[in-house]
Amino acid sequence: MAWLITGGAGYIGAHVVRAMTEAGERTVVYDDLSTGIAERVPPGVPLEVGSTLDRARLDRALAGHGITGVVHLAAKKQVGESVDRPLHYYRENVEGLRVLLEAVTAAGVPSFVLSSSAAVYGMPDVDLVTEDTPCAPMSPYGETKLAGEWLVRATGRATGLSTASLRYFNVAGAASPELADTGVSNLVPMVFERLTEGASPRVFGDDYPTPDGTCVRDYIHVVDLAEAHVAAARALETSPGRDLTLNIGRGEGVSVREMIDRINAITGHDRPPTVTPRRPGDPARVVASADRVATELGWKARYDVQDMITSAWEGWVRLHPEAARH
Ligand code: WQD
Numbered sequence: 001m002a003w004l005i006t007g008g009a010g011y012i013g014a015h016v017v018r019a020m021t022e023a024g025e026r027t028v029v030y031d032d033l034s035t036g037i038a039e040r041v042p043p044g045v046p047l048e049v050g051s052t053l054d055r056a057r058l059d060r061a062l063a064g065h066g067i068t069g070v071v072h073l074a075a076k077k078q079v080g081e082s083v084d085r086p087l088h089y090y091r092e093n094v095e096g097l098r099v100l101l102e103a104v105t106a107a108g109v110p111s112f113v114l115s116s117s118a119a120v121y122g123m124p125d126v127d128l129v130t131e132d133t134p135c136a137p138m139s140p141y142g143e144t145k146l147a148g149e150w151l152v153r154a155t156g157r158a159t160g161l162s163t164a165s166l167r168y169f170n171v172a173g174a175a176s177p178e179l180a181d182t183g184v185s186n187l188v189p190m191v192f193e194r195l196t197e198g199a200s201p202r203v204f205g206d207d208y209p210t211p212d213g214t215c216v217r218d219y220i221h222v223v224d225l226a227e228a229h230v231a232a233a234r235a236l237e238t239s240p241g242r243d244l245t246l247n248i249g250r251g252e253g254v255s256v257r258e259m260i261d262r263i264n265a266i267t268g269h270d271r272p273p274t275v276t277p278r279r280p281g282d283p284a285r286v287v288a289s290a291d292r293v294a295t296e297l298g299w300k301a302r303y304d305v306q307d308m309i310t311s312a313w314e315g316w317v318r319l320h321p322e323a324a325r326h
Contacts, residue, residue, distance in 0.1 A: 002026040002065050003233060006052055007073030009036025011181040012222060016071055017045060018175060019226035028065045052096035058103035069111035070104055071229055078185060082141035093144035097151055105159045111236035113229060114165040118286055120146040128289040131245050138281050153243060162240045164232040169218040169249035169288050171225055173308035180315020191260055192316045195269045196323040201260045205278030214256035216285040218249035221303035231297040249288025250301040266309045
């Protein structure tokens with residue numbers, strides 16, 4: 001048994017590699033290192049540098065390591081960039097997945113876990129988003145994730161490939177400082193960056209129909225998310241023929257204002273946020289129902305927002321030592 005983790009040198013992928021390895025699975029990383037960092041791959045885990053668009057390279061990696069399952073995280077993930085470069089996103093996220101699935105089915109690999117996103121739901125008009133809530137992505141990024149789910153499901157039905165699509169909600173935190181997110185494109189690192197610059201964090205709109213007027217999200221610790229992949233991988237291994245689509249969240253809404261207050265308190269800052277106009281395309285509230293994943297996989301998040309912010313801050317200070325001085 002060996003799992004190929006595409007995108008395993010990325011922020012989430014490296015946590016998946018770590019969790020799978022700790023659970024006793026043999027893992028191999030496949031990553032083009034476009035945004036991945038080779039140092040994130042632990043010693044003893046082979047790193048195959050290649051693109052998911054490169055069929056010959058994939059064939060060699062699958063055969064060479066006796067791969068029996070794939071967790072596919074290699075993808076582009078910037079919502080705004082996807083609006084400007086839709087063709088690039090469809091090529092990397094949809095065509096890359098199509099080529100990978102060709103290689104996987106040709107090699108007879110039985111199990112496939114897809115990294116999907118709450119972005120498939122768009123602007124859900126419900127309190128808790130279930131997997132049956134209609135999908136209506138608002139960006140090319142979300143479209144590529146939904147198209148990816150369709151590709152995976154159709155391939156499973158046609159070939160018997162056992163599949164799971166995991167819809168991540170808002171991921172934050174780190175298992176250890178060196179595995180922290182190095183990107184600054186989500187709320188937690190964006191607030192860290194402002195505080196480090198000595199500036200006020202920004203709230204993108206406080207006139208939403210939510211209790212404090214700011215957007216509500218479901219934040220999930222990356223370590224919990226990684227453990228959900230282990231549970232999904234195990235479920236596919238032990239009961240072939242599965243076709244799972246699962247939300248991975250905590251089922252708890254936290255507002256932007258609450259997050260910024262928590263970040264100020266945890267990092268020892270005291271900078272009240274500035275309210276700016278709404279960011280186009282932001283839904284007021286996106287919170288998961290995490291019932292199905294609990295039933296199907298017996299998985300439940302263990303960590304809270306405090307753990308996410310504390311661990312993310314340790315990673316931030318490692319990269320930005322000046323942050324600790326403010
Ligand atoms: C969270 C909230 C902002 C920064 C996106 C993608 C999603 C997934 C995760 C995946 C929003 C507000 C932010 C700031 C703010 N991507 N905000 N001030 O938009 O919920 O989800 O990332 O790969 O698919 O859509 O996450 O972290 O950008 O924002 O007020 O300085 O924080 O408006 O309400 P989002 P986010």
